[in-house]
Amino acid sequence: MKVVGCTACPSGVAHTYMAAEALILSGEKYGIEVCIETQGGCGIENKLCLEDIEEAVCVILSNDINIEGEERFKGKKVLRMGVSDLITKSDAIMAKIKKTF
Amino acid sequence: MYLIDKDCIIFDIKDNTKEEVIQTLVCKLEKVGNIDDASQFYQDVLKREKLSATVIGDEMGLPHGRSQCVKRPCLCFGRLHKPVIWDEKTHEEVRYVILIAAMKQSANDIYMKMISSLARKLMHDEYRMILTNGTKEDVYRFLNETMQS
Numbered sequence: 001m002k003v004v005g006c007t008a009c010p011s012g013v014a015h016t017y018m019a020a021e022a023l024i025l026s027g028e029k030y031g032i033e034v035c036i037e038t039q040g041g042c043g044i045e046n047k048l049c050l051e052d053i054e055e056a057v058c059v060i061l062s063n064d065i066n067i068e069g070e071e072r073f074k075g076k077k078v079l080r081m082g083v084s085d086l087i088t089k090s091d092a093i094m095a096k097i098k099k100t101f
Numbered sequence: 102m103y104l105i106d107k108d109c110i111i112f113d114i115k116d117n118t119k120e121e122v123i124q125t126l127v128c129k130l131e132k133v134g135n136i137d138d139a140s141q142f143y144q145d146v147l148k149r150e151k152l153s154a155t156v157i158g159d160e161m162g163l164p165h166g167r168s169q170c171v172k173r174p175c176l177c178f179g180r181l182h183k184p185v186i187w188d189e190k191t192h193e194e195v196r197y198v199i200l201i202a203a204m205k206q207s208a209n210d211i212y213m214k215m216i217s218s219l220a221r222k223l224m225h226d227e228y229r230m231i232l233t234n235g236t237k238e239d240v241y242r243f244l245n246e247t248m249q250s
Contacts, residue, residue, distance in 0.1 A: 011149055011165060011203075013165045013201055013203050013216060014155075014163050014165055014201060015163075015220070016217070016220075017217040017218075017221050018157060018163075018221065018224055021220070021221035021222075021224040021225075025225070038217070040217060041203065041213040042213045042214055064153075084153050084154075087157055087224075
């Protein structure tokens, strides 16, 4: 099972990256392959490729600020949450995804 | 090439509020010459906290600011004598604080990469242990060795 997502936050210093890492770690726990594109102080990194987006059962997007290139996820199931919540609730999110898909 | 000065690792801080803690750490950064204007940077950091508190679980807080008064990207670490409330809404407390000072225009620079790599490592229990239980030397080594991975 694969999940993709993008994280970004107002200052782009830390939470963008912590949320990405938290989701990847929680994914490992539940046997889900997680690819997260970060849009932060380092620019856009780990840019998602079209195949990954196509294969993903759902898309996780942070909603604190605009995500660049949101049109890429048209037609996909999208989960939106603040970066802080993504960090603290990453396990619960992955458990829910595992159960749902 | 480093992020933190030895002087910027402070243990047993006896402040009672989040604001006092941030003030203590900001003043230290000014003292070692990494930022220009402590009161301006203090305001910048508080502004970010107001958007949403930077508590990240396990009594850890990660206040930060991107500001013109930052001369070089840097960190200041504080371990508190007793936890203080970091998030007024949830009453979550913080005892271990990493203050991050980044420059306004620093996209793609190597320091931003170090900081983002550090942020990722903070999601791993084994690294958090260093901040909660390590010696000053351990903390210093960890916070400056974030380039790998």
